[in-house]
Amino acid sequence: MTDTITPPATAATAPPARSRRPYRVGRGGRGWLVGRGALLLIGAAVTLFPFYAMVVLSFKPTGPVTFPDSLLPWPFSTEAYDQVIGAKSMLRWMWNTLVYAVVSVVGVLLFASMAGYAFAKKRFPGKETMFWSFLAMLMVPYHVTMIPTFIIISELNGVDTYWGMIVPTLANAQAVFLMRQFIASLPDSLFEAARLDGCSEWRVYVSIVLPLIKPILATLGVFVFLWHWNDFLWPLIVGQSIDMRTLTTGIASLQQENVPLNMLLAGSVVAFVPIFMAYLIGQRYFQEGVSTTGIKG
Amino acid sequence: MVALPESRVRGSRPARGPVRRPRRPSAREAGTALLFVLPFLLLFALFRFGPAIAGVFLGFTDYTIGGDTSWTGLENFRRLVDDPTFWTALRVTVVFTALSVPLSMLASLGMALLTRRAFRGAKLFRSIFFLPVVTSLVLAGVVFTWVFADGGPWSRAMGALGLPAGNWLADSALVVPALVLVSVWSRFGYGMLILLARMQDIPAELEEAALTDGASAWQRFRYVTLPQLRPALFFVAIIETTVSFQVFDMIYVMTGGGPVRSSYSLVYLLYDQGFKYFDLGYASAVGVALFVMTIVVALIQRLTLGRDK
Numbered sequence: 157m158t159d160t161i162t163p164p165a166t167a168a169t170a171p172p173a174r175s176r177r178p179y180r181v182g183r184g185g186r187g188w189l190v191g192r193g194a195l196l197l198i199g200a201a202v203t204l205f206p207f208y209a210m211v212v213l214s215f216k217p218t219g220p221v222t223f224p225d226s227l228l229p230w231p232f233s234t235e236a237y238d239q240v241i242g243a244k245s246m247l248r249w250m251w252n253t254l255v256y257a258v259v260s261v262v263g264v265l266l267f268a269s270m271a272g273y274a275f276a277k278k279r280f281p282g283k284e285t286m287f288w289s290f291l292a293m294l295m296v297p298y299h300v301t302m303i304p305t306f307i308i309i310s311e312l313n314g315v316d317t318y319w320g321m322i323v324p325t326l327a328n329a330q331a332v333f334l335m336r337q338f339i340a341s342l343p344d345s346l347f348e349a350a351r352l353d354g355c356s357e358w359r360v361y362v363s364i365v366l367p368l369i370k371p372i373l374a375t376l377g378v379f380v381f382l383w384h385w386n387d388f389l390w391p392l393i394v395g396q397s398i399d400m401r402t403l404t405t406g407i408a409s410l411q412q413e414n415v416p417l418n419m420l421l422a423g424s425v426v427a428f429v430p431i432f433m434a435y436l437i438g439q440r441y442f443q444e445g446v447s448t449t450g451i452k453g
Numbered sequence: 454m455v456a457l458p459e460s461r462v463r464g465s466r467p468a469r470g471p472v473r474r475p476r477r478p479s480a481r482e483a484g485t486a487l488l489f490v491l492p493f494l495l496l497f498a499l500f501r502f503g504p505a506i507a508g509v510f511l512g513f514t515d516y517t518i519g520g521d522t523s524w525t526g527l528e529n530f531r532r533l534v535d536d537p538t539f540w541t542a543l544r545v546t547v548v549f550t551a552l553s554v555p556l557s558m559l560a561s562l563g564m565a566l567l568t569r570r571a572f573r574g575a576k577l578f579r580s581i582f583f584l585p586v587v588t589s590l591v592l593a594g595v596v597f598t599w600v601f602a603d604g605g606p607w608s609r610a611m612g613a614l615g616l617p618a619g620n621w622l623a624d625s626a627l628v629v630p631a632l633v634l635v636s637v638w639s640r641f642g643y644g645m646l647i648l649l650a651r652m653q654d655i656p657a658e659l660e661e662a663a664l665t666d667g668a669s670a671w672q673r674f675r676y677v678t679l680p681q682l683r684p685a686l687f688f689v690a691i692i693e694t695t696v697s698f699q700v701f702d703m704i705y706v707m708t709g710g711g712p713v714r715s716s717y718s719l720v721y722l723l724y725d726q727g728f729k730y731f732d733l734g735y736a737s738a739v740g741v742a743l744f745v746m747t748i749v750v751a752l753i754q755r756l757t758l759g760r761d762k
Contacts, residue, residue, distance in 0.1 A: 196564075196567050196568070196574075196578050199564060199567075199582065203638065203642075204581060205606075206585075206597060206600060206638070207588075207596075209599065209606075210592070213599065221599065223605050224606070267493040270489045271489060271490045271493035273489055274486045274489035275490070278482065278486035280482070280483035280487055283486075286490070286494065290497065293505055295747075296508070297695070297747055298699070299720055300508035300509065300740040300744050301500075301504035301505050301508050302504075302740075303508055303511060303727055303733050303736055304504035304507035304511060305504045306727075306728075307507075307518070308499065308503075310518065323500070324496075326500075327496040327497045357485045357488075361489070385589070386587075388590070389701055389720075392728075393724075404592070404702075405591075407591055407592065408591050408705060408706050411595060411706060420595050424595050427589065427592055428588065428592055431588070432584075439580055442583065442587065443579065443580070446643060446646040446647065446650075447649065450647060450688060450692075452643070452696075
């Protein structure tokens with residue numbers, strides 16, 4: 157598929173306009189509509205099945221799981237939830253995950269918006285070099301930098317601490333890039349006016365820049381939260397003790413200890429619900445974030 | 454994470470151009486600007502730039518935590534070449550990527566085409582298809598372990614179709630295909646959204662014209678839609694390849710690399726060597742190999758899929 161992009165020669169001479177007319181269904185007509193509906197329903201069923209299984213099987217009493225009758229909603233039991241939520245470590249993991257995700261969101265948004273503002277609207281020596289070195293580093297796979305980062309954190313006695321887990325993730329170059337792009341599109345006059353009124357630079361940032369960049373703060377915030385909530389490898393190597401696990405590394409550890417399926421799934425549901433709620437409420441940010449910035453899901 | 458072409462970024466504007474004023478920044482202006490950049494700059498230097506350099510550098514040493522470190526030159530890479538586990542991990546990673554990227558892109562394209570036109574429920578379907586993207590692969594892995602279990606839904610379905618039943622995750626030939634299916638499930642919604650965004654930008658006149666000329670649905674897709682989608686497909690291919698090369702979470706949860714290393718990926722090897730055996734120099738060498746692979750494949754994709762005209 158390299159160079160066969162020759163559109164039918166007549167395309168250029170075809171009558172223009174009529175572009176806003178509803179799309180005309182091709183020769184398929186009704187058959188196409190039915191076929192499309194069927195394919196979409198199958199796709200949706202396959203996509204949703206694991207979620208259904210996760211929820212239904214988490215409400216089963218402990219015991220052998222048989223297929224297909226286990227997929228019925230009964231026998232119904234909250235036994236697994238009682239045990240999982242009753243376990244002290246699960247609550248601790250939830251708290252750890254929350255701290256990891258929320259503090260990282262605040263930190264990434266703060267530092268990236270400050271840097272993005274300077275890169276977009278200020279002039280200073282070394283600006284271009286710095287910015288391009290940020291971008292160049294996006295090429296280096298995370299796993300190459302992960303090992304030295306771990307060594308630095310362990311030399312600083314940051315293993316098994318919140319700060320050791322959080323601080324390295326604040327160096328998010330993609331966030332700075334997106335911030336800079338967004339802030340660059342804002343007219344300079346907005347900042348100049350405030351500056352002429354005698355506002356300090358910090359004041360301009362807090363009361364002019366931050367309110368104006370709310371859309372990108374929301375989009376980026378949603379994704380940074382998602383990445384951290386679902387993050388696995390970094391918390392796995394930095395949070396080594398039971399007390400410092402997150403929900404993902406904690407559930408993975410339970411699974412390796414052969415905890416019964418209903419309890420694993422109850423834990424999974426508990427870990428999934430916050431993301432699901434965030435997705436229901438902030439769908440627009442998730443989907444627009446991907447379509448307008450290409451941010452990785 | 455890949456930087457996007459500027460045109461796709463909301464509110465983008467060329468960085469250079471008439472906006473830039475010729476006068477030199479005053480010392481004071483430059484000073485305050487640097488203060489704004491400084492916190493990020495320090496974090497970046499310490500946790501990205503430094504480690505990226507050090508990560509490559511470590512590959513040429515025998516660094517272990519607490520031990521003496523000496524320069525060993527190409528020793529780690531020689532070891533890598535002689536290590537059958539490395540070749541296994543490389544093969545697993547390449548096969549996994551070669552299967553999951555095209556399949557997931559095919560699913561992305563199919564679902565984007567199906568939900569392209571506004572109809573009642575189109576948004577709901579898009580939201581459903583994107584849901585796995587926001588779901589942790591650890592949680593998904595727990596459920597899929599059951600889905601693939603012997604006597605579970607997948608083995609029953611395969612049995613009914615006359616295909617190999619039994620637990621695919623325990624079968625050395627079928628474990629990678631099983632993981633590929635999970636990966637497709639988890640990733641296709643992302644590509645779908647990228648392709649949909651691009652499809653909205655295709656001028657309706659193009660297809661109208663083709664329709665007037667009597668082009669069939671297939672011809673319209675093949676000669677109008679597909680060429681217009683090429684940059685977006687290229688973008689998705691790069692992202693998905695990078696994601697696939699780094700597959701780890703679901704393997705950790707679903708198979709632990711087994712049975713007998715038949716689902717052992719490069720990042721799994723890096724994790725084992727670095728954080729189980731604390732051979733961080735050797736693990737870094739694996740990281741360098743991954744880096745080189747990523748660049749080579751990105752270049753190949755650039756030259757084929759990403760070529761202009």
